[in-house]
Amino acid sequence: MSDGEGGIRRAFLSTNARNAVIEDARDASPDEACGLLVGRVEEARVRVLRAVPCTNEAPADRRSTRFTIDPRRVIEEERALRGSGEGIVGFYHSHPAGQPVPSSVDRGYMEFWPEVLWLIVGVGGADGDAALRAWGWDPGAPESPRELPIG
Amino acid sequence: MSVTVRVPSALRKLTSGLSELSAEGTTVRELFADLKNAHPQLLGRIMGDDGQVRQFLNVFVNGTDIRYEKELETPVKGGDEVSIVPSIAGGWGTAG
Ligand SMILES: [Zn+2]
Numbered sequence: 001m002s003d004g005e006g007g008i009r010r011a012f013l014s015t016n017a018r019n020a021v022i023e024d025a026r027d028a029s030p031d032e033a034c035g036l037l038v039g040r041v042e043e044a045r046v047r048v049l050r051a052v053p054c055t056n057e058a059p060a061d062r063r064s065t066r067f068t069i070d071p072r073r074v075i076e077e078e079r080a081l082r083g084s085g086e087g088i089v090g091f092y093h094s095h096p097a098g099q100p101v102p103s104s105v106d107r108g109y110m111e112f113w114p115e116v117l118w119l120i121v122g123v124g125g126a127d128g129d130a131a132l133r134a135w136g137w138d139p140g141a142p143e144s145p146r147e148l149p150i151g
Numbered sequence: 152m153s154v155t156v157r158v159p160s161a162l163r164k165l166t167s168g169l170s171e172l173s174a175e176g177t178t179v180r181e182l183f184a185d186l187k188n189a190h191p192q193l194l195g196r197i198m199g200d201d202g203q204v205r206q207f208l209n210v211f212v213n214g215t216d217i218r219y220e221k222e223l224e225t226p227v228k229g230g231d232e233v234s235i236v237p238s239i240a241g242g243w244g245t246a247g
Binding site for chain 1: 157159160161162164170196207208209211214234236237238239240241242243
């Protein structure tokens with residue numbers, strides 16, 4: 001499945017995007033926040049220009065440990081972006097009570113989105129600090145998902 | 152008359168860089184059969200070995216999920232827009 005280019009290696013987040021993701025994660029807590037990441041892919045780097053918060057469509061009693069984004073949000077957003085040179089380059093979600101690393105559930109979905117950026121925000125720290133980490137699924141790499149440096 | 156089939160820009164590597172494909176057919180199944188030769192990677196993602204659309208894949212005809220229509224037998228006509236979008240979900244903890 002891999003074309004040998006090696007996929008994305010690094011993520012750059014605009015200040016706006018970073019702030020929006022963290023703010024959404026804090027607002028949604030104790031539920032998981034989720035949304036789309038809009039930007040451009042520049043060779044092996046994903047440049048996120050802005051975040052688009054989405055409703056967590058998981059059942060209400062499960063939203064503290066689950067998130068679901070309506071796939072029609074992807075269709076709508078990409079329609080709006082057509083011709084702009086920008087597209088959906090990834091997704092973000094939060095782990096209100098956990099570390100910002102992909103869970104086994106996350107990994108099952110990441111596999112269907114090869115080479116997009118998955119930002120995960122942990123907001124469960126005792127000091128209230130948000131921890132943000134980036135991950136990518138490269139179908140050609142046995143160590144997937146792998147962490148991507150931010151910046 | 153051809154039907155437009157769209158895939159998210161993030162999946163363009165499966166379609167030789169195209170996010171908009173053109174296919175012929177009167178049902179979704181026929182469209183996918185028409186696309187299979189030119190885009191085998193994409194079709195491999197969409198269809199399981201059982202010949203059905205994979206659980207984590209969503210197919211919309213003019214914005215309506217084909218699960219609420221006639222699945223692969225959902226009729227299409229010229230000018231319709233078909234979108235293919237994998238599910239976006241996850242969560243903390245283990246599956247269940
Ligand atoms: Zn998660």
